[in-house]
Amino acid sequence: TVTRIGVIGTGVMGADHARLLTEAVSGARVGGVFDVDGSRARGVAAASGGARVFADPYALIVDDGIDAVLIASSDATHEDYVLACVAAGKPVLCEKPLAPTVEACARIVEAETEHGSRLITVGFMRRFDPGYTGMRALLTGGEIGAPLLMHNVHRNPAAVPGLPSSALIANSAVHELDIVRWLFEEEIVEVAVHTPRPSGQAGGTQDPQLLVLTTESGVLADVEIFVNARYGYEVRCELVGETGTVTVDAPPPTSLRRGGLHARALPGDWRPRFAEAYRLELQDWIDGAAGGASAWDGFAATFVAHACVAALASGERHAVNLPPAPALYRR
Amino acid sequence: TVTRIGVIGTGVMGADHARLLTEAVSGARVGGVFDVDGSRARGVAAASGGARVFADPYALIVDDGIDAVLIASSDATHEDYVLACVAAGKPVLCEKPLAPTVEACARIVEAETEHGSRLITVGFMRRFDPGYTGMRALLTGGEIGAPLLMHNVHRNPAAVPGLPSSALIANSAVHELDIVRWLFEEEIVEVAVHTPRPSGQAGGTQDPQLLVLTTESGVLADVEIFVNARYGYEVRCELVGETGTVTVDAPPPTSLRRGGLHARALPGDWRPRFAEAYRLELQDWIDGAAGGASAWDGFAATFVAHACVAALASGERHAVNLPPAPALYRR
Amino acid sequence: TVTRIGVIGTGVMGADHARLLTEAVSGARVGGVFDVDGSRARGVAAASGGARVFADPYALIVDDGIDAVLIASSDATHEDYVLACVAAGKPVLCEKPLAPTVEACARIVEAETEHGSRLITVGFMRRFDPGYTGMRALLTGGEIGAPLLMHNVHRNPAAVPGLPSSALIANSAVHELDIVRWLFEEEIVEVAVHTPRPSGQAGGTQDPQLLVLTTESGVLADVEIFVNARYGYEVRCELVGETGTVTVDAPPPTSLRRGGLHARALPGDWRPRFAEAYRLELQDWIDGAAGGASAWDGFAATFVAHACVAALASGERHAVNLPPAPALYRR
Amino acid sequence: TVTRIGVIGTGVMGADHARLLTEAVSGARVGGVFDVDGSRARGVAAASGGARVFADPYALIVDDGIDAVLIASSDATHEDYVLACVAAGKPVLCEKPLAPTVEACARIVEAETEHGSRLITVGFMRRFDPGYTGMRALLTGGEIGAPLLMHNVHRNPAAVPGLPSSALIANSAVHELDIVRWLFEEEIVEVAVHTPRPSGQAGGTQDPQLLVLTTESGVLADVEIFVNARYGYEVRCELVGETGTVTVDAPPPTSLRRGGLHARALPGDWRPRFAEAYRLELQDWIDGAAGGASAWDGFAATFVAHACVAALASGERHAVNLPPAPALYRR
Ligand SMILES: [Mg+2]
Numbered sequence A, B, C, D: 001t002v003t004r005i006g007v008i009g010t011g012v013m014g015a016d017h018a019r020l021l022t023e024a025v026s027g028a029r030v031g032g033v034f035d036v037d038g039s040r041a042r043g044v045a046a047a048s049g050g051a052r053v054f055a056d057p058y059a060l061i062v063d064d065g066i067d068a069v070l071i072a073s074s075d076a077t078h079e080d081y082v083l084a085c086v087a088a089g090k091p092v093l094c095e096k097p098l099a100p101t102v103e104a105c106a107r108i109v110e111a112e113t114e115h116g117s118r119l120i121t122v123g124f125m126r127r128f129d130p131g132y133t134g135m136r137a138l139l140t141g142g143e144i145g146a147p148l149l150m151h152n153v154h155r156n157p158a159a160v161p162g163l164p165s166s167a168l169i170a171n172s173a174v175h176e177l178d179i180v181r182w183l184f185e186e187e188i189v190e191v192a193v194h195t196p197r198p199s200g201q202a203g204g205t206q207d208p209q210l211l212v213l214t215t216e217s218g219v220l221a222d223v224e225i226f227v228n229a230r231y232g233y234e235v236r237c238e239l240v241g242e243t244g245t246v247t248v249d250a251p252p253p254t255s256l257r258r259g260g261l262h263a264r265a266l267p268g269d270w271r272p273r274f275a276e277a278y279r280l281e282l283q284d285w286i287d288g289a290a291g292g293a294s295a296w297d298g299f300a301a302t303f304v305a306h307a308c309v310a311a312l313a314s315g316e317r318h319a320v321n322l323p324p325a326p327a328l329y330r331r
């Protein structure tokens, strides 16, 4: 049996997801498509083997021909669509962030909790990246001893000039906030943000930033987030344990000798870097394997992100007082 | 619509293919299974979502519930099954080698030629490996100038003691024979084999061997084939052009610092190394995209392999006089 | 003409320096040796081609047969010996730290300032390491744009159990404090120290630590100092500029494939890692090329180290109010 | 005591050697200089601390103020100068090749044998390269088991157009011929040369070439020699043993992320690559440590090179029947 997916939002991410569901995922097809830009929706529908185009996203969500929903529309619309999916009792995969505010995330968690079973997955695709899963396997296999430190680097070549400085945390570093929680299976309890002079290429944004996160057990994770790094897209980390370290750097399979250099190419954006992660995330979701992030994880990531934004503003260390997770989400 | 695949042979390779078709390929499912070991067939059928188990491979091939056939049985059986598929007019993906002898390969090519359209794909999966396809893109993109040399290393940790020395060529280096033809889009016209003293761990087999291949335009490709390398599985190559070189080495996404070493893990066999290649090969086949090796490619690989075996025996350079390709296979 | 060096302190560092002066530096020889352990002094003197052994370090300093002095004795003795060298008007290379306290360093600076010309070099050998000098050349050559961030990792395999937590800063991270000043040619104006839970292998020491340093122009440098990293000795850094980054990691010239790993060996301590730096430092000193750190640099490193120790104790950011450099040291 | 070196030939290599002797080697200075170009000689003499300039190389050789002689003049002049050094009983370091013909090398060996003790060192500096010595230590330490194969790559960016094809062997690959003998401590007994179509950038020279060498015990070493590789200078090798392999690639200590690439720089010629080897070679020679190649090694390298040139011409395998080494050179 093939799961029929309704895709809401067919920009870069939504179109990519639709393509993967059509071409590279077993047991799924795109059943319906909605986008505020109808012609964009029609293009993706055509490329997805003739999926229906919906004029109303809520009609898509409740349609009998749609078994599950993938939300890749703008962040501000996530809440309404996710809540509609929960009301319809349909599984939903929502791109990160779950919602832009802690309050919106809390309403989503509350709705799912009242529903009583898990329907929501948040698209923190790094949980499926072979680099990150390989690192976690080495950690849990005892290969480096108990964890102490983690160094993270997260760079994009260019951002919109004048991007709010908080967006570096809420939209980019939020991936590391989720990965730290996932990797150590514990919460972040304190955050601080250090700021170098901003890059002259950042148009006034405080870019880069250095986040310092502390977990319940005292693991320290620093995160360089730099969205105007110019030279390319790169996500790397090193996890330091009591007896060794693991580095995730994901080199491409080829290297080139030319013009006085021995080089490996870096991707231009996140899609080549995480192509396999997206595919595995979607396959896991279609398989109902529940390997993805929950609504609670989405809430927690946004909650910690907001603490980081406060720490950025104050220059001080901020405690993160995450409420206890509802029973629905306890491991 | 979902393509229903009949899998003949459910050993390591066949079971892996069945798993990929079930779990990781879009638009396919395993419809039927045959193996000389019935219980092995039943196990794979069960893991493939309840596929039918056939007692007779020829019955599987002609069954109306089977749209296409995947052959992963022992090499000696390939010819009969492939010919039956051609007779039944069904697409067939046959594991490499197409057949063990030049004569058998010729009979298959003749049958397909008489059939008049292409039904046969040979499982030279490296044509789908991101390392090799990346190298080819760099070559055809002009990044290294015209090709001159190619150095290949192909190592397995261990082989059956007393393996015939010719098997290193026919079963292992045959991958490089295919890749050289695919990469340069021309034929191999001369071969030589150099032999160091054999490893004391090889039980009498001439292992390793160094093949030297020359193509029509004069590109030279050397191939170290070493099936008792002990330390791990590794396939690497460097392509040397007039202005630069490309190396395929496919490092894993993590590295480990421990015990005085900074290390990347090497796989224990070919499956992790080529997991993505196998998935992409199957998806391409299911999609009918015809990116795979043809029966003629299978014939040519076996033809060149036999010339290499003769060169191994004689110690001399051997010309390779491949007949012209039938029109069906011309690019 | 050959410069005759008096070596005070012939422990691990002093013996190494004596060996380099004898075997690998042009224009120098060891003229005299002192150590509190006379037999150790005699051994080094013999290995240095028959240098004289002095019973009194001050006699060595003033001896007519000694042209210049190298001090590698215990940190607490540095001040007296350096002051004696200044009084004698003899060039002196003093191992880092110049002295353990800010006050002692200030007295040394004052003595040299009164003397009126530069006699003192401090052994911050990283200034001569081909990795660090290569990084600086790339930075000053404009290859990565203006600097923004620097990430440093400094790991030793094991330290004495119960080592004071401040020693990680004063004895180890002090190298990075100097390198940051040297690389950016400006002062550190603020410091903070973050602390993960200490390693269970550290015997109560706060190990590792994460220092965050800010320079006058706003460059941010973080330093992981970890003296019980177990797996080996490693010093690495990445310098992040507005358009690119430089990494110093100094891989050894060989790699090994064995036992399922492709690995490069890591050194067991700092000596192999910085062997070339020590040789070049000594040659520069013998040549009178003045490429080394000055007494003022030694003062500044200790001054910043003390601010870091205070920040470690308080958990707060600390301003670093370095007094202005005397004219003798201005660039 | 300081050894006074007479330098004959002050082109690129001779000037570099003079600089190292003056600035970076302990116990040596340049005492005299000769070059056919007097002004070039005067420049090097001045840079060497005021060495004497000789108008006659034979006068330099016999001068009482010269303790040992370094020959870096054109290959054709080596024989006469080396023989004069032997006649004068003075140690001599002669750049490779010892002499261009087997006969000339034989005359030198005969003269030294008649002299009765070793005076001649041949400048095969790779024997001192930390990469090669590290590889040999791993081999002799049993880290990779018994050796079977060795793959060598030797590339220069550009050569004189129309360079004789034999020069690739006699002047460049001769380094690998020496290294193979040194590493395995046995002779090369058979050679073959394979030729791809030449690079369009080589001006008619057969460039690149692939040499295949077999040693007495059956180790096989292939050598790609390519003197118009354009992209940079590179010397690499992998030694394959029964249980593992060692690679020498000598990456520089820094890497650069910029413009979509993560890259390490490759040198433009051999001097940066082997700077440390040259320094260690000279220090070893000055110390009289006898770690360098002997006249017999120089004879053997030229002897094998000539067999390779014959194999290049014939396209056949050629046996190498090296005469037995005189007693003076036996290990
Ligand atoms: Mg499927």
Ligand SMILES: [Mg+2]
Binding pocket: A020, A021, A022, A023, A024, A025, A026, A027, A028, A029, B025, B026, B027
């Ligand atoms: Mg699908």
Ligand SMILES: [Mg+2]
Binding pocket: C026, C027, D020, D021, D022, D023, D024, D025, D026, D027, D028, D029
């Ligand atoms: Mg000297």
Ligand SMILES: [Mg+2]
Binding pocket: C020, C021, C022, C023, C024, C025, C026, C027, C028, C029, D025, D026, D027
């Ligand atoms: Mg010396």
